[in-house]
Amino acid sequence: MGLALAAGLTAAQPVAAQPAMRLGTQTFVERVSTDINGRPRRTxxxxxxxxxxxxxxxxxxxxxxxxxxxxxxxxxxAVPPRTRPDLNDPHMQVSVDGGGHWGRLDQFWLPTPLGGMRRAVVEDVTHIRWQLPEAVPPGRTGRISYRAVMR
Structure with missing residues (x-):
């Protein structure tokens, strides 16, 4: 009876679903040098x-x-620590509160230590996101990139 009860409890537990969307991130540093003709070369x-x-x-x-x-x-x-993301992409939304609220940077105000309010600045951004515009078929892949400057 103990085995049957244990088997019943195991069967009743929901199976953890695999996340539908898999995300991966690669980060590179952009180096600028001058080629033999004096033009900037980015690598x-x-x-x-x-x-x-x-x-x-x-x-x-x-x-x-x-x-x-x-x-x-x-x-x-999440925005990598000590970086300032480039927010010029019109499709990018930002959060200054860890993902609680989303919008454009100029829509956010933050409290000051003395009880006032100030506009949020790019250094306040904690997370960024892009809404995919349509349904993503099974197996479809894509990538999104952005620039950020180390502080």
Missing amino acids: LASADRVGPGDTLIVIVHWRNASTQPVRDFAVTR
């Missing part, structure tokens, strides 16, 4: 060693790993 290098003022290129890869289309999905990422 991407490993972001193992970066310092203040370095420009990072962050690439977020996404894939629908399920067998069903995924609708209303937003690719969301």
Whole structure:
């Protein structure tokens, strides 16, 4: 009877579903040098060693790993520590409260230590996201990239 009860409890527990969308992130540092003709040449290098003022290129890869289309999905990422993201992408939304509220940066106000309010600035951004505009078929992949400057 103990075995039957244990088997019944195991069967009654829901199976953990695999996440439909798989996300991966790669980060590179953009290096600018001058070629033999005096023109700037941009290359991407490993972001193992970066310092203040370095420009990072962050690439977020996404894939629908399920067998069903995924609708209303937003690719969301925390902003890496000590970076200032480039917010020029009109499709990018930001959060200044850890993902609680989303919008454009100019829509946010934050409290000041003396009880006042101030406009949020790019250094306040904690998360960024892009809403995928349509249903993502099974197996579909894509990528989104943005720049960020090390502080």
